Amino acid sequence: MDHLVMETPERTVMERMEQGTAPPPEAETPAACTFEVKNLSIWYGEKRAIDNVTLGVASNAVTAIIGPSGCGKSTFLRALNRMHELTPRTRMEGTVLLNGDDLYSSTTDPAIVRRRVGMIFQKSNPFPTMTIGENVVIGLRLNGVRNQKFLNERLEKSLRMAALWDEVKDDLHKPGTSLSGGQQQRLCIARALAVEPEVILMDEPCSALDPIATAKIEELIHELKAKYTIVTVTHNMQQAGRISDYTAFMYLGRLIEFGPTTKIFTNPTEKQTEDYITGRFG
Amino acid sequence: MKTKRSGNYTWRKIKSALASAIAFISAVLVIAPLGLVFFHLVVNGASSLNWDFFTKLPAPVGAVGGGMANAIVGSLELLALAGAIGIPIGVLGGVYLAEYGSARINSVLRFLADVLNGVPSITWGVVVYGMVVLRFKGFSTYAGGLALGLIMIPLILRTTEEVILLVPNGYREAALALGVSRWKTIVHIVMKTASKGIITGILLALARVGGETAPLLFTAFGNRFWNHSLSQPIAALPLQIFTYAISPYDDWHRQAWAGALVLVTGVFCVNILVRILTRGHTASVV
Numbered sequence: 001m002d003h004l005v006m007e008t009p010e011r012t013v014m015e016r017m018e019q020g021t022a023p024p025p026e027a028e029t030p031a032a033c034t035f036e037v038k039n040l041s042i043w044y045g046e047k048r049a050i051d052n053v054t055l056g057v058a059s060n061a062v063t064a065i066i067g068p069s070g071c072g073k074s075t076f077l078r079a080l081n082r083m084h085e086l087t088p089r090t091r092m093e094g095t096v097l098l099n100g101d102d103l104y105s106s107t108t109d110p111a112i113v114r115r116r117v118g119m120i121f122q123k124s125n126p127f128p129t130m131t132i133g134e135n136v137v138i139g140l141r142l143n144g145v146r147n148q149k150f151l152n153e154r155l156e157k158s159l160r161m162a163a164l165w166d167e168v169k170d171d172l173h174k175p176g177t178s179l180s181g182g183q184q185q186r187l188c189i190a191r192a193l194a195v196e197p198e199v200i201l202m203d204e205p206c207s208a209l210d211p212i213a214t215a216k217i218e219e220l221i222h223e224l225k226a227k228y229t230i231v232t233v234t235h236n237m238q239q240a241g242r243i244s245d246y247t248a249f250m251y252l253g254r255l256i257e258f259g260p261t262t263k264i265f266t267n268p269t270e271k272q273t274e275d276y277i278t279g280r281f282g
Numbered sequence: 283m284k285t286k287r288s289g290n291y292t293w294r295k296i297k298s299a300l301a302s303a304i305a306f307i308s309a310v311l312v313i314a315p316l317g318l319v320f321f322h323l324v325v326n327g328a329s330s331l332n333w334d335f336f337t338k339l340p341a342p343v344g345a346v347g348g349g350m351a352n353a354i355v356g357s358l359e360l361l362a363l364a365g366a367i368g369i370p371i372g373v374l375g376g377v378y379l380a381e382y383g384s385a386r387i388n389s390v391l392r393f394l395a396d397v398l399n400g401v402p403s404i405t406w407g408v409v410v411y412g413m414v415v416l417r418f419k420g421f422s423t424y425a426g427g428l429a430l431g432l433i434m435i436p437l438i439l440r441t442t443e444e445v446i447l448l449v450p451n452g453y454r455e456a457a458l459a460l461g462v463s464r465w466k467t468i469v470h471i472v473m474k475t476a477s478k479g480i481i482t483g484i485l486l487a488l489a490r491v492g493g494e495t496a497p498l499l500f501t502a503f504g505n506r507f508w509n510h511s512l513s514q515p516i517a518a519l520p521l522q523i524f525t526y527a528i529s530p531y532d533d534w535h536r537q538a539w540a541g542a543l544v545l546v547t548g549v550f551c552v553n554i555l556v557r558i559l560t561r562g563h564t565a566s567v568v
């Protein structure tokens with residue numbers, strides 16, 4: 001798989017269409033949905049950041065959210081694991097179903113939602129007081145897992161899935177912050193995988209990384225979708241084209257267009273989508 | 283634009299030299315008192331520092347020798363009591379201010395803590411005298427520890443709040459996004475990240491109240507003998523120094539100097555410890 005590392009960034013939607021790895025353009029809406037978002041609106045105080053968004057997130061696929069900065073990408077993503085509630089004075093309307101379960105029902109504990117829906121942030125944030133190994137298993141530990149054998153197994157498994165095991169297996173006792181930027185981001189991915197979520201949300205996971213580290217994360221995303229549903233926000237249209245199966249284009253809090261990435265990039269229905277993708281604004 | 287280049291340059295050099303000289307003199311003036319105090323303490327007190335000083339009770343009036351063993355142990359006991367009151371309340375209060383509560387109530391609490399930090403320490407002695415000593419009809423170790431503990435609360439509260447606010451929000455979000463509960467995130471992630479800063483605040487507060495005399499005058503009161511009960515008066519180093527310093531005996535004066543030397547050395551050691559703690563990589567210093 002090594003050749004992929006350098007090749008991934010150059011792969012375009014068109015190439016992938018030729019190779020047949022991207023879904024055919026006619027599959028307008030995903031068949032099996034992990035998330036079903038219906039009429040979602042979110043306010044910060046009086047300001048409406050998300051305006052009546054409805055979409056389905058396909059299982060075992062990568063959905064990219066694109067749009068100019070401030071259009072509500074992060075807010076939408078954070079609504080999928082209730083992280084937006086950490087901001088004071090937020091309000092939401094609508095429903096979000098995760099594999100059929102209402103994430104916002106009055107009996108749902110946000111902590112349980114977040115265990116099922118992992119999140120990777122723009123700025124990698126391994127805990128500075130912990131070693132690489134401790135960082136990976138801290139989610140399990142703090143959720144009450146004590147069995148050391150189980151923790152060790154999950155540690156190795158998560159680091160392998162995050163394509164980091166070979167690089168750190170002899171340094172598990174070193175501080176997590178001693179790693180390079182790209183490695184730290186993969187450590188955060190391993191940390192999220194260790195609690196075995198059903199979905200992984202990523203908010204511009206590569207925007208602070210160099211091209212080689214970015215390529216590794218992109219390859220990782222490609223591998224992870226075999227097991228996980230992934231929703232990623234990206235500023236970078238080429239990246240959306242390379243890694244995603246579905247693309248949602250947002251503008252001013254509204255979902256302008258949503259569909260298979262190949263269609264959005266080659267034959268968008270909306271004029272605004274086309275203008276944004278061809279770099280006419282944003 | 284014409285300027286007398288060489289004249290200007292000379293004038294600038296003079297100004298620069300002058301500024302350097304003033305800065306140097308100011309720096310010396312800052313350090314001088316510390317050096318002076320320490321020099322004085324060593325000259326006057328070092329000769330009385332011997333094994334007896336740390337192991338014996340004060341000698342009766344007129345007799346030569348004796349030590350401050352009971353005062354040293356008493357100070358440690360009072361600090362332990364003060365810590366038992368001041369540390370938990372101060373730390374938890376600081377965590378509350380930084381992590382919970384509404385902005386309006388918190389700004390009131392913060393203002394009150396700052397006012398309390400500015401209250402002269404003798405006030406605490408009077409308050410505890412009225413609340414505890416009069417009610418239970420006697421000076422006691424409890425009363426002394428309580429007075430010192432009350433002084434520690436706002437000190438620790440404010441430093442704890444400040445270092446907790448320095449912990450980047452990204453760490454809280456990372457933990458919450460793993461499905462970790464709010465309080466576990468605060469205890470295991472936020473407080474752990476800020477632990478060096480919290481401990482530093484605690485140590486500095488202990489060093490500060492360790493040298494307090496006024497709040498102990500009407501609470502712990504002092505004791506020439508070993509204290510056998512927390513409900514009895516107890517000796518403390520600053521009290522003993524105070525008593526000896528205002529006495530008419532030369533031998534007691536020398537012992538007061540020695541006591542002051544021990545106290546300053548103790549505070550100095552705590553500060554060194556704080557320096558060691560706050561060294562190392564910055565992320566976990568806060």
Ligand SMILES: Nc1ncnc2c1ncn2[C@@H]1O[C@H](COP(=O)(O)OP(=O)(O)O)[C@@H](O)[C@H]1O
Pocket residue numbers: 044047049067068069070071072073074075076087
């Ligand atoms: N914590 C917040 N408080 C108030 N308004 C916010 C907050 N976070 C985001 N917003 C507003 O919500 C809108 C969407 O923001 P965001 O979701 O961060 O956009 P994006 O990720 O696409 O750049 C913006 O107009 C922004 O100003």
Ligand SMILES: [Mg+2]
Pocket residue numbers: 073074075203
């Ligand atoms: Mg954003």
